[in-house]
Amino acid sequence: MKILVPTKRVPSTDERVRIRPDGSGIEDASLAYMINPFDAIALEEALQIREQRGSNVEVTAIGIGNADFESELRTALAMGADRALRVDFDGCHDPWSVAQTLAAVVRREKPDLVLMGKQAVDDDANQAGQMLAGLLDWPQATFASKIEFVEPARLSVARETDRGLETILIRLPAVITTDLRLNEPRYASLPALMKAKKRPIETISCQDLGVSPEPKVRLVRLEQVTIDRTCERVADAAELVHKLRYEAKVI
Amino acid sequence: MTILAVAEHDGTQVRSGAYSALTVARDLAKNSGDNVELLVLGSGLDSVAADASRFAPVIVADHPLLANPTADRYARIIANVAKARDAVSIIANSTTFAKDILPRAAALLNAAMAGDVTGYSVGNGELLLRRPMYAGAAMAVVTLSGQPQVITVRASAFPSAGPLDQPGERTVWNVDASTLPNHSEYVGLESRPTLRPELTEARVVVSGGRPFRTSEEFENYVGRLADALNGAAGCTRALVDAGIAPNEWQVGQTGKVVAPQLYVALGISGAVQHLAGMKNSRVVVAVNSDPEAPMFSIATYGLVGDVRQIVPELIRELGK
Ligand SMILES: Cc1cc2nc3c(=O)[nH]c(=O)nc-3n(C[C@H](O)[C@H](O)[C@H](O)COP(=O)(O)OP(=O)(O)OC[C@H]3O[C@@H](n4cnc5c(N)ncnc54)[C@H](O)[C@@H]3O)c2cc1C
Ligand SMILES: Nc1ncnc2c1ncn2[C@@H]1O[C@H](COP(=O)(O)O)[C@@H](O)[C@H]1O
Numbered sequence: 001m002k003i004l005v006p007t008k009r010v011p012s013t014d015e016r017v018r019i020r021p022d023g024s025g026i027e028d029a030s031l032a033y034m035i036n037p038f039d040a041i042a043l044e045e046a047l048q049i050r051e052q053r054g055s056n057v058e059v060t061a062i063g064i065g066n067a068d069f070e071s072e073l074r075t076a077l078a079m080g081a082d083r084a085l086r087v088d089f090d091g092c093h094d095p096w097s098v099a100q101t102l103a104a105v106v107r108r109e110k111p112d113l114v115l116m117g118k119q120a121v122d123d124d125a126n127q128a129g130q131m132l133a134g135l136l137d138w139p140q141a142t143f144a145s146k147i148e149f150v151e152p153a154r155l156s157v158a159r160e161t162d163r164g165l166e167t168i169l170i171r172l173p174a175v176i177t178t179d180l181r182l183n184e185p186r187y188a189s190l191p192a193l194m195k196a197k198k199r200p201i202e203t204i205s206c207q208d209l210g211v212s213p214e215p216k217v218r219l220v221r222l223e224q225v226t227i228d229r230t231c232e233r234v235a236d237a238a239e240l241v242h243k244l245r246y247e248a249k250v251i
Numbered sequence: 252m253t254i255l256a257v258a259e260h261d262g263t264q265v266r267s268g269a270y271s272a273l274t275v276a277r278d279l280a281k282n283s284g285d286n287v288e289l290l291v292l293g294s295g296l297d298s299v300a301a302d303a304s305r306f307a308p309v310i311v312a313d314h315p316l317l318a319n320p321t322a323d324r325y326a327r328i329i330a331n332v333a334k335a336r337d338a339v340s341i342i343a344n345s346t347t348f349a350k351d352i353l354p355r356a357a358a359l360l361n362a363a364m365a366g367d368v369t370g371y372s373v374g375n376g377e378l379l380l381r382r383p384m385y386a387g388a389a390m391a392v393v394t395l396s397g398q399p400q401v402i403t404v405r406a407s408a409f410p411s412a413g414p415l416d417q418p419g420e421r422t423v424w425n426v427d428a429s430t431l432p433n434h435s436e437y438v439g440l441e442s443r444p445t446l447r448p449e450l451t452e453a454r455v456v457v458s459g460g461r462p463f464r465t466s467e468e469f470e471n472y473v474g475r476l477a478d479a480l481n482g483a484a485g486c487t488r489a490l491v492d493a494g495i496a497p498n499e500w501q502v503g504q505t506g507k508v509v510a511p512q513l514y515v516a517l518g519i520s521g522a523v524q525h526l527a528g529m530k531n532s533r534v535v536v537a538v539n540s541d542p543e544a545p546m547f548s549i550a551t552y553g554l555v556g557d558v559r560q561i562v563p564e565l566i567r568e569l570g571k
Contacts (some may be wrong), residue, residue: 013524017385026389053543071433099358119505125366127354130322134358139434142351145498156438160429161347162451162496164508167310168321168435180488180505181498184473219321220379220392231537233551240536240554241571243423248534248551250513251455251480251569 001057002111003046004079006102007039008074009065010122023221035072038117038187040079041178044145044185046115047080053149061107064101064213066090070201077196078188085109085202087209095123097213099131104209106136111173112153116145118177128178139170144182144215252285255335256307256401257329257343257353260291260299262493263427265306267452268344268406273306275371275404276342277412282373282546289419290332291452292325293320298420308419310336315424320348320439326355327432332424338399345403345508353401363395367508369408386504387527406451407510407531413562427540443497448483452499454525455482456511458502458529460490460519462558472562473517479569485509503528518558521546537563 004084011017012032018025033044043061050057060083061076063069073084087101101108106114119126133140141147141157148156153172160179170176188196206212234240245250256276258269269289276287287309291299296313304308312328327354333341341347341356345367357364369390371380377394380402385495395402450456457480459473469490474525477484485502486495502509505526514532519525521537521544529535530549537550545554554561 011385013386017387017388024384029567031324073538085439094363096357096363121504122385124504126387127357127364127366130351130354130366131358132327133322135353140351140355141435142322143347161351161440162499163347163501164499166438166440167438169438170435172484174434176543179498181492186340205393216396217365220394220398222384223392225383226386227526227549229535229549229551231547231550233547233553236554237561237568240552241565241568243552244513244534244536249514250534 001053001113003049003057003059004062004106004111004114005039005043005046005059005076006062006064006073006098006107006116006125006128007043007067007076008036008117008120009033010036010120011035013121017223019224023223023224033072035075036117036120039110040185041079041116041180041182042115043079045178047186060111062084062102063100064089064093073201074193074194074199075188077199079186083202085197085204088205089213090204091137092215092219093097093213094217095127095131096217097215098128099135100213101206101209101211102128103135104211106132108209111174113172114175116175116177118123118179124149124202129175133175134249136175139238140167140171140176141174142177143179145179147176147182158208163192169243191203206228220221223243252313253338254280254285254287255333255336255338256287256289256343257341257349258289259302259344259346260293262293262400263298264302265291265299266344266345266413268365270411271409272342272344272404274563275402276411279340279378280407281338290329292317292320292328293466299460299473304352304418305414306419307415308386309421310424310569311421312424312426316428316431317426319434319526321437322352322355323390323432323434325352326359327430329353329356329427330359333399340400340402342402344406349403353462357401360399360401361397362396362401364401365393365395366403368402368404383527386523386524386531405508406506442499445499447477447482448481450483450485450502450507450509453483453509453511455480455513455515456485456502456509456529457482457515458485458487458519459490459517460487462518463490463495466495471560475566476515476517476562478494480510480513480515481565482513487519516546516550517562518542519546523547
């Protein structure tokens with residue numbers, strides 16, 4: 001069984017993101033980066049599936065981006081991925097161009113399962129997995145918080161929806177996107193990270209894949225969001241209720 | 252040509268967020284001269300279709316195979332309808348229903364998509380869409396190339412559309428069962444029953460954070476204060492991860508986005524991921540034992556103290 005795990009390099013969630021004065025993007029010079037947290041969850045799930053189902057499971061981490069992506073792909077190797085593959089691409093992405101590229105990778109690699117994040121925490125789009133499933137005409141299960149094999153090629157997936165926890169059954173091959181509750185990703189140990197530095201990362205060009213991914217979303221500008229509220233401190237519950245009733249008039 | 256608004260419903264009525272999407276659809280149509288049609292999908296839709304037709308002409312895709320919102324089938328129908336109607340845009344309220352289905356429909360249509368749109372303008376004949384990125388730290392202005400354009404909007408950012416003077420026409424969409432995909436089997440939905448209003452629709456939201464260590468404690472403090480204010484109850488990721496509250500109560504970047512008149516944050520530190528889901532509330536109250544908690548920096552009113560002491564006092568004061 002082959003599992004592909006798309007992993008995106010994103011600014012660390014501990015970072016405060018600042019916008020360049022000209023609005024063309026974020027100030028990225030001194031940012032720390034990480035594997036998109038939802039992708040780390042996807043990778044953890046793939047590794048657990050391999051642990052449960054044995055050595056005939058191969059887990060491949062895929063990054064679509066420039067050479068900087070190698071550092072996150074090495075983290076993926078250190079966590080336990082069998083292979084890491086980078087599709088060299090140094091332009092702008094949108095979920096559409098990512099899905100196009102992943103579809104080409106899927107045609108080449110022929111995985112049984114694509115496990116990926118429900119959303120990249122930089123663009124917050126929440127689209128690439130669903131688009132990939134649509135392009136491949138594969139089953140999809142988004143926002144997964146539990147994945148169980150009910151047959152060798154049939155999965156039960158619990159999905160976190162606005163209405164509650166939904167359960168569906170899907171057949172492989174399929175695309176599954178992960179939500180926060182699926183698991184707690186393991187850390188890559190320092191020795192494993194050192195070892196991963198020496199491991200190869202396969203690189204392919206979009207040309208090799210036969211795709212020319214063109215984003216359909218064009219960023220005109222980014223604006224910093226600031227909240228200008230000044231907090232008025234109140235002394236006790238009585239004062240707070242009074243303010244809410246007679247000043248803010250919200251109750 | 253048509254602007255298609257896809258309306259989520261509960262089996263009887265259209266969900267109220269769909270009317271915000273309809274407002275956007277009507278406004279765009281006003282500029283472009285297009286028609287607006289509402290699309291409803293499901294099984295046994297008489298009541299839903301009647302409800303929807305009070306607001307716009309309705310296309311009804313009613314078939315037993317559409318009884319549950321499975322992405323493969325719904326996306327296929329939405330794409331087919333969009334093609335048949337030569338849709339210029341497809342618009343829906345940004346819920347997990349739309350997030351699951353519309354990107355798949357966009358892929359079937361080779362269409363560009365923007366999600367969680369909170370505003371727009373027209374410049375040089377192009378539609379400029381505003382949407383948050385980086386957990387709400389930035390607002391992006393984007394354009395989409397090609398047609399149709401697929402757009403989900405945040406209901407809280409737009410008013411609800413009102414009914415028409417005369418009900419709109421109802422058109423039956425012929426569902427060809429033989430062409431529908433059969434990629435997933437729906438098993439069921441499990442949710443924690445609550446009599447409180449839906450989070451995204453409530454005028455008041457009371458949310459709790461890590462200090463609440465059990466479901467009972469959450470109910471006794473957060474739940475009771477929410478009831479005293481006729482509000483909804485929400486929480487941070489910490490409580491959902493710990494199994495204290497169900498996932499559908501999580502407010503934030505990766506949960507629900509709310510913008511009520513009043514948001515009360517009880518024992519919530521104010522991580523950016525949480526703020527992304529509530530910072531557009533009109534009035535924000537923070538109650539926290541740490542006077543330095545970041546939540547205070549975005550609050551309208553702040554009260555330093557122990558939630559276990561302050562919440563009962565608040566409930567007492569509200570009863571006066
Ligand atoms: C990828 C990703 C996505 C995320 N998505 C979300 C999301 O959608 N929503 C979300 O909420 N979080 C999200 N988070 C988590 C977020 O970063 C924070 O960890 C979380 O919001 C913290 O929850 P909290 O405020 O309840 O807990 P804490 O940060 O632990 O804060 C608890 C607060 O309670 C105060 N306190 C303690 N005891 C008392 C008392 N007795 N009385 C009064 N105050 C007290 C403390 O001073 C503290 O400020 C996400 C994180 C990641 C990495
Ligand atoms: N450049 C990329 N390389 C690899 N995977 C990606 C890339 N961009 C997005 N993805 C995957 O697509 C998911 C959803 O992204 P998005 O639709 O942008 O929110 C992410 O969680 C990743 O798994």
